[in-house]
Amino acid sequence: MLMTSSVYPNFKTHFSELFAQAAHAVAPPDTAIRIELTRTKQANHGDYSCNLAMQLAKSLHKNPRDVANLLIEALPPSPHLDKVEIAGAGFINLFLKNSAKQQYLQYVLQSKEAYGHSQFGQGKKVQVEFVSANPTGPLHVGHGRGAAFGASLANVLAAAGFNVLREFYVNDAGRQMDILTLSTWLRYLELNDIHIPFPQNAYQGEYVKTMAQLIYEAHAQRYRHHPDLLLDDLPESTRETAINTDEQLDKLIANAKKILGEDYAYIHNFVLTEQLGDCRNDLMEFGVEFDVWFSEQSLFNNGLVARAIELLQSKHYLYQQDGATWFRSTDFGDEKDRVVQRENGQFTYFASDIAYHLNKFERGFDQVINIWGADHHGYIPRVKGALQALGLDPAKLEIALVQFAVLYRDGKKAPMSTRSGEFVTLRELRNEVGKDAARFFYVMRKSDQHLDFDLDLAKSQSNENPVYYVQYAHARVCSVLAQWDGNFDELVQLPHANAEELSSPAELALLQKLIDYPDTVEMAAKEFSPHIVAFYLRELAGEFHSYYNSTRFLVPEIPVQHARLALIASIRQVLNNGLKLLGVSAPDKM
């Protein structure tokens, strides 16, 4: 048995090579040749089509159909080809032998989970950084889309032969964490009967009170302090009216740090651990896991921020103005220069981001992929600019933008506003529609397209729901195979002998669909578009359902029966593999 389970012929690649040879024979050596093979839409156009003749017609000063004839004459023979035809303006249409399609069943059944994997990525090291939400509250449905997209993309890249590292960047250093710490402490003080008006621009959510309660239960009054100390240096009015300016909130934070001393770090650490744990747990239940949780604070602790800034300094890309330190990002096409160190000495988020990206590049990835919300697109030029300034190649950084998701319930927009604390969390969404529907709906759309998320549709256990449609196809195959009393291992060996029984148009189309799967995964990886896999699965499920309704599988003639069972078992395998890439389960029963 010489065959390796994950090796199977790729017809597209195979024919491309043949056409390349033919082109060299027909065209002058210096002709620019781009071999393009497409799957045809109509059966009478064959299985694959090539437009090379039309491309070459002009430079060869011949009409396309004549060029096509020359190309066909020069085309080396292929054992997989039944016939070649010229059609239309000069398309060369290729017809596969039925046996070429039929033999694919054994590749699918023997490769199992590995079917669809390819060497496209050549083992290149790729980092995918996604979600990276501030650990200052629950993930909401916007993060959910980034999570679903990032996880699916990472899976698709891995299947296409990339060496993928999944990373979450933890913003544990910034002002937002201080605000959360302060918010929690204020709620804690309330539990100790110390009341000052809760700042409007602090975190309002119930989860803050929950954390305060936990601290109170564990440490009682240990962190209780007199309100006068807290409001020191703040206007008299703040005793009666809630703070709503950034300056006053910062003052409050500074006071809290002064009063609490080392205890501040405890509360800070407590809320961080709580939120991060909650986030990790939430994502795990969503089927999203990370290899690395990268701490922003560590960039400061390890001196990386200082080093990055010094590096820019030494290359003269920094200057002082108005007491702040600026990076000359306009040198690299940005709209304006950007502050890296504020007047008050604090580094900006951008500063640690420069250090983070420097670190990413020093880790030696062939490609670094950031998945951001589309509202951050204005941030791209400065980050790429910083990389260039550091002497790094910005082309290695790919930024995939994910547009917002808008929830619809009863045909109306569900209200969402982060600040007021009125937002739908990812957890609520999962509880309402389930993990599978949420994952599938999130990646059903192109990522750079706004997503209208129909909650009622996602919840409905009916034929309208595309998730169930695909899963149902899988369950149906399982059901048939469960009623068959044969040995599955035999089935895996048999189709080679019996596959010629599969010769109806529906069966040949299904076989071709299975053959298309590895190309589909490769395309999804190349285009950073997992939605391609979702569409493919719906089409495959559709063709299967149609086949199911037209053909009986458990027929008395054993060769026919086995051939058909091998076909639907292969379909099941591909459905399973594809759903897995999207983080959706493939149930045996529903």
Place this chain on the structure above:
RNA sequence: GCGCCCAUAGCUCAGCUGGAUAGAGUACCGCCCUCCGAAGGCGGGGGUCGCACGUUCGAAUCGUGUUGGGCGCGCCA
């Protein structure tokens, strides 16, 4: 005002490295369970691919302009 993204069937969207008659789901209408799961299938109507020019053998796809919508233009993250 400047920059980025988007506009395709009533609705939600594929298709976009230029290719053959522009597709799917949904909604609407009509059929199919003595038969492996009807959460399924079959059939039908439904289009100026926002608009206008341009590039070419060929444009939903590329370019320019224009209209309409989203987002971004902080010493926030």
